Amino acid sequence: MLADLAQNTLDGLGAGASYAVLALGFTLVFGVLRLANLAYGPAIMLGAYAATWVSLHAPVPLLALAAITVAGSVAAGAYVERVCFAPHRRARAGSGPAGAAAMAAMVASFAVWMQLEEAATLALPRHLYAFPPLTTGPPLSLGPLALRMETPIGLGVAAAVCAALWWMLYRARFGLAVRAVIERPAAAGLSGIDVSRVSAAAFAVASSVGGVGGFLVAATHGQVTPHLGMWTTLKGMLAMMIGGLGSLPGAVAGGMVLGVLESHSQWYLGPQARDLTAYLLLFALLAWRSRGLARRG
Amino acid sequence: MDGYTVGVLTNIGLFSFLALSAYVLLVAGELSFGQQAFFGVGAYTAGVATAMFGWPLAAATAAAMALGGLAALLVGLSTLRLRGLYFAMATLAAAEMARILFELLRWQREVNGERVGPDGAQGFRGIRWVFEHGMEAGGFLALIYGVLSVLVTALLVLERSRLGATLRAVGLDPEQAAAVGIDIHRIKLGVVSAAGAVAALGGALYAHHNTYVEPRNFDIMLGVHALAYALVGGLGTALGPLLGVALDVGVLEGSQVFAGYRMIVFGGVVALLLVVRPRGLLDEQIVNALTRRGWGLR
Numbered sequence: 334m335l336a337d338l339a340q341n342t343l344d345g346l347g348a349g350a351s352y353a354v355l356a357l358g359f360t361l362v363f364g365v366l367r368l369a370n371l372a373y374g375p376a377i378m379l380g381a382y383a384a385t386w387v388s389l390h391a392p393v394p395l396l397a398l399a400a401i402t403v404a405g406s407v408a409a410g411a412y413v414e415r416v417c418f419a420p421h422r423r424a425r426a427g428s429g430p431a432g433a434a435a436m437a438a439m440v441a442s443f444a445v446w447m448q449l450e451e452a453a454t455l456a457l458p459r460h461l462y463a464f465p466p467l468t469t470g471p472p473l474s475l476g477p478l479a480l481r482m483e484t485p486i487g488l489g490v491a492a493a494v495c496a497a498l499w500w501m502l503y504r505a506r507f508g509l510a511v512r513a514v515i516e517r518p519a520a521a522g523l524s525g526i527d528v529s530r531v532s533a534a535a536f537a538v539a540s541s542v543g544g545v546g547g548f549l550v551a552a553t554h555g556q557v558t559p560h561l562g563m564w565t566t567l568k569g570m571l572a573m574m575i576g577g578l579g580s581l582p583g584a585v586a587g588g589m590v591l592g593v594l595e596s597h598s599q600w601y602l603g604p605q606a607r608d609l610t611a612y613l614l615l616f617a618l619l620a621w622r623s624r625g626l627a628r629r630g
Numbered sequence: 631m632d633g634y635t636v637g638v639l640t641n642i643g644l645f646s647f648l649a650l651s652a653y654v655l656l657v658a659g660e661l662s663f664g665q666q667a668f669f670g671v672g673a674y675t676a677g678v679a680t681a682m683f684g685w686p687l688a689a690a691t692a693a694a695m696a697l698g699g700l701a702a703l704l705v706g707l708s709t710l711r712l713r714g715l716y717f718a719m720a721t722l723a724a725a726e727m728a729r730i731l732f733e734l735l736r737w738q739r740e741v742n743g744e745r746v747g748p749d750g751a752q753g754f755r756g757i758r759w760v761f762e763h764g765m766e767a768g769g770f771l772a773l774i775y776g777v778l779s780v781l782v783t784a785l786l787v788l789e790r791s792r793l794g795a796t797l798r799a800v801g802l803d804p805e806q807a808a809a810v811g812i813d814i815h816r817i818k819l820g821v822v823s824a825a826g827a828v829a830a831l832g833g834a835l836y837a838h839h840n841t842y843v844e845p846r847n848f849d850i851m852l853g854v855h856a857l858a859y860a861l862v863g864g865l866g867t868a869l870g871p872l873l874g875v876a877l878d879v880g881v882l883e884g885s886q887v888f889a890g891y892r893m894i895v896f897g898g899v900v901a902l903l904l905v906v907r908p909r910g911l912l913d914e915q916i917v918n919a920l921t922r923r924g925w926g927l928r
Contacts, residue, residue, distance in 0.1 A: 371854070417901060421908065434908050438904075439718075440858050444896070444898070444899075444900035448901075451891070563850070563851075605730050612723040612730070615720075616708075619709065619720040620709055
């Protein structure tokens with residue numbers, strides 16, 4: 334009983350680590366754009382598909398596959414940024430009905446999502462492809478518990494990504510510019526920051542973080558399907574919303590909470606209840622607290 | 631008309647209800663990712679009423695609209711305080727919950743020696759009222775377009791009324807609308823319920839056209855398509871969403887020229903179009919210019 338509880342928590346943390354990484358990327362894009370990028374997951378899915386395609390044709394080490402996933406995500410993400418968000422940034426700076434450009438950008442990101450999904454299925458038409466697994470050995474036993482090696486690897490990667498992002502945002506000169514764009518885009522522009530270049534670069538960083546998360550997910554599940562795109566967007570968004578928008582520690586906490594919660598509700602209530610619980614939590618947080626777990630300064 | 635054309639036209643008609651539902655919300659300044667849930671509520675309600683309890687289609691559709699409107703009102707009451715993206719996310723969460731509840735819904739009863747009713751993820755078969763009452767595909771098509779034209783006419787009249795102007799004011803600048811004494815919350819609750827009822831109306835007809843519905847018919851893809859239709863067609867007139875549906879379902883899917891690449895083409899067209907015309911093809915400016923000069927409606 335207690336062992337089940339501990340085991341589920343442990344497995345949940347493993348899943349939560351990849352949610353946390355996905356949420357970190359989503360949070361960065363959200364901070365810069367102030368919009369939900371619906372094509373976030375599909376761009377990552379395209380990266381994972383590129384890696385899958387390579388792995389079908391040649392035996393490549395895992396690290397190379399991770400690099401291909403990240404590179405593919407960044408390339409697809411750059412396309413999304415150019416087509417969906419860059420054109421509307423200018424429109425939003427000008428006059429016009431409030432929110433019109435924001436709506437247009439979000440719907441455009443959905444349109445590009447459909448493109449990316451169809452491109453992936455045209456390249457690899459089967460419903461499901463195997464992805465080389467992260468580890469092959471049996472799980473470590475810690476007393477009554479079994480530790481899948483994916484869990485510590487995932488947690489380590491999540492910690493490393495979070496530390497790197499923190500360093501970039503709060504210690505590097507580029508991060509200062511990014512934070513300025515997030516706080517006050519107009520003022521940042523006036524003080525000589527090239528807002529559109531900084532946004533595009535931050536978008537690329539976010540896509541690469543997302544690519545790392547996507548690789549973790551694909552290698553942990555050992556498979557990719559075209560649904561990976563929608564799945565990734567939803568998990569990243571859910572974890573970000575649970576953690577409160579626009580906060581890096583919040584994104585990590587949100588990912589962990591989501592992972593543990595899903596793992597417990599799946600164990601006690603079944604797979605449909607798992608998703609139901611996640612959405613119920615999101616809905617309740619929005620309806621009653623409207624800011625998520627962590628509030629921003 | 632051959633069967634294929636009838637099928638394409640039927641689909642255009644059915645998705646138009648959902649696009650109109652997204653449209654009225656967009657006009658009032660709200661972005662919903664969840665209208666597919668009310669489409670689903672309508673489909674299940676009307677299916678249960680005709681297939682399980684032998685109601686006539688008209689009564690079943692009325693019940694579907696009432697329930698769809700009520701469900702939307704309940705979601706609206708708890709989420710309308712939220713602004714912009716938060717509201718969109720809350721509607722998405724509510725809609726996905728509804729889809730999972732459809733998957734959990736098992737409720738069947740014996741009708742003429744056959745078990746009928748929703749069977750969880752297996753879906754809901756045997757919604758055969760239309761065929762049992764000797765209605766041909768062409769006849770049902772006429773019914774769909776009859777209902778649709780009543781709805782569109784009502785919306786067009788509404789748009790030229792004081793209430794229509796109030797709606798647009800709320801959508802364009804809620805603070806200013808509040809400052810001139812408009813009760814924004816009440817207006818938006820009304821719009822949300824009406825949009826839910828319109829979606830449910832479409833869902834009721836959809837279920838009776840397909841005779842079979844399953845939970846994943848009502849996933850987020852459907853909802854975002856409805857949004858895209860409304861936004862591409864244009865937010866200037868209720869005819870806009872119809873144009874959006876006709877472009878995708880009619881021209882791209884119907885012509886089969888882009889078979890296999892349709893999503894890539896439609897996605898690209900939508901993304902680029904929104905750069906040039908962020909409020910769609912038939913936006914407010916175009917509609918104003920047309921109605922003022924040519925048609926003598928002012």
